[in-house]
Amino acid sequence: MDYILTTNALTKKYGHYKASNEVTIHVQRGDIYGLIGRNGAGKTTLMKMIGGLSRPTSGSFEIRGKNGENTEKMKAKVGILIENPGLYPNMTAIDNLKTKAIALGIKDDKYLQGLLEEVGLTNTGKKKAKQFSLGMKQRLGIAMALVNKPELLILDEPINGLDPQGIAEMRVILTHLCHDRNITILISSHILDELSKVATRYGIIHEGKLLEEASKEELFSRCTERLELKTNDIEKTMNILNGMGFSKLEVKDGTINIYERLNEGGAITIALAKENIQTNEIALKSEALEDYYFQLTGGKENA
């Protein structure tokens, strides 16, 4: 396996409290690795240790097979956005990038402009970072993390507090970075639904301990996803779906749940439109992943 990051029993203690308890994860090159866990589960602590912001109490981690803690060269391959984007509020977007670039000896202004383009912040001009929306700040934070041309990007809750449009934009950026720039991403979130749309591999963390590590396929094989469909005529819709060969269906609270061929949402919408049936909502739901998570972590009362 081509692992870009592995941790080996990484532990962080604050007094007697173990914020991270012998966590061992394996991140393959090209992964979008989702760290799932409730607030206070130990995601940030783990990321801070990997990002060099915090010293592990015990354990170690390797980046590209080399000890990550003591190798400056390896650390330079990591970009981080932890908790909030560290921006100078009175500086413009480009000046914030320049500040980090100067520290790294990067003099290429075009490269920095390119980073702003990548995260959709080209038109901010002389606007200062303090005047940015939360979504813009998060995107600038990602651009900051990209300044050192990282192979591994560590993003702690980057979608926290964003509106639906901001979340969608972030998804596009992450997918672009992973697919087009071949950057491996370690991302944490407690919003399972959103994480499930981008992550290819998961680590479920709870009370400082890693409970499970699995690929998207492995995890989802343990869960059942469904397409949730809402239309203006449920009876007709059911007939059409049956006609299309769907059999694993149920109607619940005015919503049709489809448990098979989940990638055919587009075909269903077209078929319904042809019969003049209005699709009010169609969405891939993964509450089952939540259920699985709750089962692992000890129930909804922990969420």
Place this chain on the structure above:
Amino acid sequence: MRNLIKMNLFRMRKAVSTWVLAIVAVAIAILDFGIMKIYVDDPFNWGLGEIIQMEGGMDMMKTITGFLRGTDLLIILAIFVVIFTNAEQKCGFDKNIIGITKNKWKQTLCRWLSAMIGVTAIMAVSYGTFTLLSVVFMNSFVLGDMLAYGKIMLIVYLFYAAFSAVFFFFTTVFRSSAGGLVPSLLITTGVLSLISKLLDLGANKLFNNPKLLPSDFFLEGAFSAVSNEASNGTLIRVVVTAAVYIVVALGLSMFIQQKRDVR
């Protein structure tokens, strides 16, 4: 390290506080000059002029070193050092930099060195303003003893570095502007000198030795001993005191940063 200093200077240049404090430093120079002018012209015939005049005209060395040894400029520098060195941590920018280098102490050292460049610039602006005003508006201005002048200037600068290192240390320990400013201002405004005087009294009583003065080894106490009239022995003592403060304050700041996690 050169890149880190460059980065710090870039953000210093972009920070509004740098320019505001530079303007305040100029204003202080103008104000201090105005006060000196009143002393020299003595419009109320209080006999003030004799204090800073010498035969043949004004002693430039005496007036300028007198200005630099004042606490007004030191207060501005305390505010500058605390605000500047705490800015990275306050906005979280340090997270972008610290993670990618192994030696956090290097970043700490560079931050202080950059702050010292700022301190030097503010000092130079203020000193330049005062000197210019003195040359233009004062009659019969003479250079005085340039060698002694240069020596005192260097010692004063060493003390500015020592004070900056101490302000920097407080900011590092408390990780906040308020935490850095309160003890720094207590030092610069001379409030802590009361404590050092009490220590002098205590030491005198305890050891029955009037020459044993702990206040001599307090930074502000040593700074007040810097003058053209001071003996070589005194000057050596104050220089060593200032150097020890720089080494200890900086060493502790670097050690703390190296060992401490980033919030």
